[in-house]
């Protein structure tokens with residue numbers, strides 16, 4: 001990563017920070033704002049990823065799907081879900097330039113959740129983000145954010161993107 | 163008192179057939195008896211589809227009750243299910259959830275088993291007991307039967323043949339969920355732990371009233387005509403017409419709920435075999451939900467999704483998009499179900515009975531005739547469970 005310019009690293013870190021803050025405050029519009037118009041979001045089990053199986057927990061492969069994800073969280077699943085709040089902890093592990101102001105970045109993540117009905121905190125899942133990020137001026141946006149979870153058996157159903 | 167008598171005394175069943183004691187979800191003491199009479203009893207349990215282990219050497223680990231087992235695709239093309247234990251001192255043989263091996267070697271004293279379960283090597287055997295014979299130490303194999311590539315196991319030799327056990331009202335729609343000919347391809351899994359007793363899961367997954375689903379209203383879905391058929395031994399088959407609206411304003415990308423298959427007359431199939439496995443075909447999603455109780459509390463559900471071998475690329479892609487977004491522990495449609503499992507479990511820590519209403523004509527009689535949206539379809543399963551557990555029904 002030593003060959004990556006400091007302003008590139010800071011743009012990418014800003015994007016990631018916006019992303020995790022959006023989810024921890026459950027602001028789905030702010031989550032959507034992290035993606036480029038070409039953006040995709042995938043949340044998939046490591047087991048499927050490793051074995052070449054495409055089934056994901058969430059698969060938003062176009063911008064319209066990302067918008068529908070916002071609708072799903074904000075409007076559809078409200079009354080039946082046992083809501084929880086999250087804290088995302090991430091660690092940047094690599095940035096590789098792909099040319100044309102596009103970068104491949106990897107983060108580790110661990111996510112804790114606190115369920116509202118019992119106020120207990122547990123681990124939701126642990127894994128890595130595999131990102132493709134486009135930087136325009138100083139602003140970075142996800143062309144791809146793919147969350148691959150080592151937690152192949154989720155500890156509960158997951159209501160919001162991770 | 164035998165263990166059996168003790169369990170019987172634990173709980174008296176209400177006189178009314180439409181009532182289920184809430185305690186049945188909460189009493190940990192019931193689990194040993196459930197293992198004995200249901201999971202190790204005369205019932206069939208689906209474990210693996212051939213599409214999940216398509217090549218010789220492919221294996222998949224699973225559990226039956228508390229017993230670790232694994233299914234292996236043999237050199238001869240046959241699929242066998244073994245107890246996951248070395249026949250020497252009992253070390254578990256496979257430790258991954260799935261994989262491919264040429265043979266199974268126990269790490270402890272290096273006993274070696276082939277894909278057919280035979281013991282083919284054991285170092286230093288000249289020092290073993292005088293009568294030692296490798297043939298007596300093959301891996302213990304479970305009784306299996308196959309239906310359209312799906313393998314069921316049972317611990318009992320009294321379980322009737324599989325087709326008889328399922329009945330035509332169940333196996334006919336099941337054949338359609340299995341692609342019509344069983345020629346499926348695995349496209350992946352979603353796995354989750356639900357925080358509830360296994361019976362709270364099976365009582366509420368599968369088919370239930372569409373009232374729960376806010377998504378249905380938003381997507382402008384009306385239920386089509388359909389049927390619900392239940393069997394005396396607790397299986398349930400629900401079929402309904404698929405009525406899609408062309409106007410879906412709630413979604414920007416409505417292609418996710420397209421139906422590309424052919425027959426809309428039976429567009430939705432939801433089956434549940436006793437005690438707890440759900441099979442479903444909604445739109446173009448072919449799904450088997452293997453379910454593994456973790457003792458009396460918690461149930462792990464493995465949603466396995468399939469495409470058909472004859473699908474073109476576009477169809478496979480569609481199935482992947484649909485399955486990844488609509489079903490499972492994060493799906494638009496079934497997350498609402500998931501929420502109910504644990505909320506039911508919480509609510510059941512209160513005294514009294516759960517009361518089934520819709521479709522119940524006579525509280526004092528078990529009725530196998532149930533309408534499409536009737537919750538009475540759950541009652542034959544409860545009656546079968548009650549009998550298996552030996553609970554006495556209170557006199558009315």
Ligand code: FES
Nearest residue numbers: 248250251268271
């Ligand atoms: S326990 Fe397996 S070889 Fe001894």
Ligand SMILES: [Fe+2]
Nearest residue numbers: 370495496499
């Ligand atoms: Fe449902």
